[in-house]
Amino acid sequence: MKTKGLSGAVLTAAIGMAALSAQAQVVVIISAKNPISKLSADQVSQIFLGQAKSFYTGGQAEAVDQAEGSGPRNEFYQKVTGKNAAQVKAHWAKLSFSGAAQPPKALPDNHAVVKLVAENPKYIGYVDKAAVDASVKVVLAP
Secondary structure (H helix, E strand, C coil), rough: HHHHHHHHHHHHHHHHHHHHHHCHHHHHHCCCCCCCCCCHHHHHHHHHHCCCCCCCCCCCCCCEEECCCCCHHHHHHHCCCCCCHHHHHHHHHHHHCCCCCCEEEEECCCCHHHHHHHHCCEEEEEEHHHCCCCEEEEEEEE
């Protein structure tokens, strides 16, 4: 009988953790070395949709995506650009085919994005807020 109670508690905890994970806040980050302190949602949207290349005074900005289908990626694009995953994919297919622009490089997870962005001030990415450390700074919390 105690085993069922314990299983129920474990199941309840797992469901609670899944709910928290689904509600994680995505934030836009840049290197702590970058002098910029804030960007608007419109500026970030333009960078990630290939409509603008600059936020960084030292040269061309480079956006970094997370893996296609990931929670942070879907949440980011919906909140910042108002587009769902299929719309973003279609947008980039059109730009790539015309030769106008290439989509941002996709990295596997929050840790990889933080590491790359921290190393170079020209990169901009998005991660779950919990992944932010002192090597990067939040410039937008949509």
